Every structure is written in structure tokens, then in C-alpha cells.
Amino acid sequence: MGRRHRRKLPAEPVVAEITDLGHDGRGVGRIEEKAIFIHGALPGETVRARVIARNRRYDEALCTEVIEPSPDRVEPDCPWFEQCGGCALQHLAHDAQLTFKHKRLVDNLTRIGEVEPDEWLSPLSAEPWFYRRRSRLSARLVRGKGRVLVGFREKQGRFVADVGYCRVLHPDFSHRLSSLSALLGSLSVADAVPQIETASGDDGSAIVIRHLRELSSEDLMLLKRWSDEQGIAVYLQPKGPDTVHRLWPEQHALQYRLPAFDLTLDFHPQHFIQVNAPLNALLIERALALLAPGPEESVLDLFCGLGNFTLPLARRAGAVTGVEGAEELIQAARSNARANGVDNVEFDVADLAADVSSRPWYRRGFDAALIDPPRSGALEILPVVAGCGARRLVYVSCNPATLARDAGELVRRHGFRLKSAGIADMFPHTAHVESIALFERP
Structure with a gap:
């Protein structure tokens, strides 16, 4: 990808006809023979968009208004779809996504x-919902909001999206973002936890907390209490991936079954498994x-x-x-x-x-x-x-x-x-x- 130029962005929105979807799900159009990639636009649509970045070969934009909608356009189920970068195609009917x-x-x-x-x-x-049994969520203490945000990054990738729940995460985590936010916010290292990984098996779940500073004894007590209350195991990662270790409970295992083959497979929270x-x-x-x-x-x-x-x-x-x-x-x-x-x-x-x-x-x-x-x-x-x-x-x-x-x-x-x-x-x-x-x- 070429170098981005953020200066001299158009003050007014641009109007584009969308002819295709790019590999990342953005609508593809042309403005005066120059390609433009637009978040939230679909093929066959005419949209109004705000340019957010300029490049020698193409521009990038956010859709602000759909002038002529595609017949495949649907209302996203997530109220934060426009901001959150966890999904790219909720505005496209599921059958059309497959196409x-x-x-x-x-x-x-x-x-x-x-x-x-x-x-x-x-x-x-x-x-198509509540399917992600493995995820890597960003975490960030935002002092202006007075809490730790936990979730996927925004579509432009700079900040953590402020969402209330997530309909693609496994049910053990889809409505626990606020609980995770409160948990991290209660720690003495709230400003030093950049990410949480989640992992879910057929009968239980775990989180892996990446922390950049040492946890206090009170932090450890809070994490154990949360684990007991929520029924989710807590693992810690103080440095690289090889430092991941289970904090609580003392015994814990994740597994998934393949009934068609009479198999049960155990896995660690950081092992690769199909999502x-x-x-x-x-x-x-x-x-x-x-x-x-x-x-x-x-x-x-x-x-x-x-x-x-x-x-x-x-x-x-x-x-x-x-x-x-x-x-x-x-x-x-x-x-x-x-x-x-x-x-x-x-x-x-x-x-x-x-x-x-x-x-x-x-x-x-x-x-x-x-x-x-x-x-x-x-x-x-x-x-x-x-x-x-x-x-x-x-x-x-x-x-x-x-x-x-x-x-x-x-x-x-x-x-x-x-x-x-x-x-x-x-x-x-x-x-x-x-x-x-x-x-x-x-």
C-alpha cells in the first residue's frame, strides 16, 4: 500500500457509483478516473462519502449517505456497525455475502x-451470529470516558470501538464486554493492559490478559473473584506468548467435540483452532x-x-x-x-x-x-x-x-x-x- 496523504482532503462529500467490493469488503468506485474505496458502500449503489485519506493511486472514504441502495442492502443487526471494525459486511444480506x-x-x-x-x-x-470462539480484543483506558474500552478496533483502526455488546463473539463473551471493562478498570495496571484474548470450548471459556506491568496481590484477588463469579478461567501473559500461564481456577481444560468421528479434542487458550x-x-x-x-x-x-x-x-x-x-x-x-x-x-x-x-x-x-x-x-x-x-x-x-x-x-x-x-x-x-x-x- 502506498503512502497516505491526509492533507488537502476535500471539504465537501463526494458522490460515487459503486461497481465492486474490494477484498476487505469496501465498496469500489471511481472519482475522475481515480479509484476510491468506501467503507459501508455496496455494488450497484450510488453513495455520498467523506474522504478520509488520499493516496497517489486511490482515495479512501466513509459512506455518509446511500442515495441509491442495493437490493442486497439490509439494516445491520449491530447498532455500532458503522464504527466497529470487527465486521465489514453486516449491511449486506448473508446470502449475498456468500455470493x-x-x-x-x-x-x-x-x-x-x-x-x-x-x-x-x-x-x-x-x-452467522455468536460464532467466534477465539478472538483478540483490544483494551484501552480512556480517561475522558472514565473506563477501559474492550472490543475490536474502529474501522479506521486507531481507537478501540466503544460498543455495548457484540453479536459475533461466542455467547460467553458477547454480553460480557462491560464486565471485562469493569474488571480491567478495577486493576492497578488498568492503563497497561493492551489486549485480551478469548477462547471458548464446548463446555467452558477462558481469557488471556496481556499486562505490561506486574500485577499486585490485590489485582490477583480481583481476577480470581471475577473468574469464580463469571465461571471463566483467567490466564495471564506478562511478556511474550511463551509466558502465558493459568491464574485461576487451579484446574481447567478447554475442549471441543466432533461427534461425527467420536472425537473430543483438548486445546490451550492460545492454540490455533478454527474459529x-x-x-x-x-x-x-x-x-x-x-x-x-x-x-x-x-x-x-x-x-x-x-x-x-x-x-x-x-x-x-x-x-x-x-x-x-x-x-x-x-x-x-x-x-x-x-x-x-x-x-x-x-x-x-x-x-x-x-x-x-x-x-x-x-x-x-x-x-x-x-x-x-x-x-x-x-x-x-x-x-x-x-x-x-x-x-x-x-x-x-x-x-x-x-x-x-x-x-x-x-x-x-x-x-x-x-x-x-x-x-x-x-x-x-x-x-x-x-x-x-x-x-x-x-
Whole structure:
């Protein structure tokens, strides 16, 4: 992104016709041949907007009036939608959100990857509210308001949005923002808590409080009392992520169940898990349906985490190998396998950006593979996938641009064919696009 220029902003609002949605959910239009990205505007609309930033190639603006509305426009359920940056698309009907996300996947595959699947899969979607079982909330003591604000940042990203509740957070936290605000405000370090992380399992929740100064004994007592009253575990993070530790209660565990596979997975509040529990279950079922592992087949699961896909795969396949770069996640995966009586799986800690061809598991070869990489994609390990012998590959992606790039490589360089692809609405009301694709080769 180029340098922003905040000087010489137009004093009067501008009028723009919106032709598209950008990757972040902002409406896209043009003013005198210059692109403009407008928060709160939808394709097909004519809007009046206030320019908030100028750039050599484009301007940024906030919609102040909808002159001609889109038929897909709806009234946001959240009264703070205009200010809060936690959601980008509440003003767009949910079905239309799915259409937008599918279009983004199509556009990325055809434009970046220059590939198209033999079949487009129907979108996976579930209840679009109260779904976020993991979140990172900002906290800030605002002396002018006399309290600590807790929530997502405002749309322009500088301040914490002042909201009363949040309809996308897990029910354990959606109406507890004021309680968290009061809790932090009561601490001696109220001005030194920049964030809170929330984590919810099927039967309980926890918070992780990042604090920049040492807590007093009275602070610790207040946190323990709040934990008992609210039934939510409290973890503390005085420095880096490796300093996270449980304060209260003395015993606590988070877990989620996958009934279709008779599995229960334990996780730590800071472990990566898929944010949307019902959608995660649907995504696992689709991944296994696409990969269709047989009882005599061996499957490789790269970026396996704590076993979210690995253990369900082990219920269907002959043998599964899960590989992940984070040792604490592999330890959790091994523990989950033991707890669920899964004995046809092995796990290994490995840097997946490095050469893993000397690993014993790699030399054995595989019939199929599944990868669930980070946003940066899987470009470095595509030769690993191609060289392991797998004839079927399921690719779960949280970034359609890197999926598209990698799809082009798999097809043109490694001999795969893109059989099917589709979206999964992991983050309703946001512009985030989760997707899944199946590749096969002769």
C-alpha cells in the first residue's frame, strides 16, 4: 500500500457509483478516473462519502449517505456497525455475502492461478451470529470516558470501538464486554493492559490478559473473584506468548467435540483452532468426503495443528501422518490421539519451509494428502506434496490469493488437475474467505 496523504482532503462529500467490493469488503468506485474505496458502500449503489485519506493511486472514504441502495442492502443487526471494525459486511444480506466470497474465489483462481475447477462446490455456511470462539480484543483506558474500552478496533483502526455488546463473539463473551471493562478498570495496571484474548470450548471459556506491568496481590484477588463469579478461567501473559500461564481456577481444560468421528479434542487458550465450531465440523466432513481415504490408504496431513483434520482422517484411513512446525501443537495432537484411542496416527515436528525429504515418514510415501497452511500459503512445500506420491490432495485455505497462486503451480508444474473448489463461511459478516479445493493427478 502506498503512502497516505491526509492533507488537502476535500471539504465537501463526494458522490460515487459503486461497481465492486474490494477484498476487505469496501465498496469500489471511481472519482475522475481515480479509484476510491468506501467503507459501508455496496455494488450497484450510488453513495455520498467523506474522504478520509488520499493516496497517489486511490482515495479512501466513509459512506455518509446511500442515495441509491442495493437490493442486497439490509439494516445491520449491530447498532455500532458503522464504527466497529470487527465486521465489514453486516449491511449486506448473508446470502449475498456468500455470493461475494464465492466470486472472490472465482476471480482469484482465474486471474492469479489461471485455473478453474471441473466443479464448483456449494458454499458451506452455518448460523452467522455468536460464532467466534477465539478472538483478540483490544483494551484501552480512556480517561475522558472514565473506563477501559474492550472490543475490536474502529474501522479506521486507531481507537478501540466503544460498543455495548457484540453479536459475533461466542455467547460467553458477547454480553460480557462491560464486565471485562469493569474488571480491567478495577486493576492497578488498568492503563497497561493492551489486549485480551478469548477462547471458548464446548463446555467452558477462558481469557488471556496481556499486562505490561506486574500485577499486585490485590489485582490477583480481583481476577480470581471475577473468574469464580463469571465461571471463566483467567490466564495471564506478562511478556511474550511463551509466558502465558493459568491464574485461576487451579484446574481447567478447554475442549471441543466432533461427534461425527467420536472425537473430543483438548486445546490451550492460545492454540490455533478454527474459529467457527459448526463450520469447522462441516469443513472436516467435506474434506474427508473429497479426499475419500480408504481403509488401506496412508494420508499425509501438513500444518496439522492439534489434530483437527488428522484424527478424523485416522478414523477412515489406514494410517495418517501429521506434520506441524509448532512443537506445543504436536504435543497437543499426540495427547488428543491418546485420549481418543487413535493408534494409527503419528506426528512429527518439522519446519515445512525447509527440506523434509530425509524424514522417515516422507520416504514411505502416501496415497493422499491434506494441507491447511497459514495465509502465506504453501508454495515452499508443494514439491513435498508432489514428491510424496499422493494422487489426491485437499487444500484448505484462509487466503484465496495464495490458494490461487499455489493452484497454478500444482496444475502447471506438478501435474495435478483442479477437480473442485468452493468457499466455507468461517467468518460471517467479515470479508474473510475460507475455501477448500480438491486436486487429483493420474
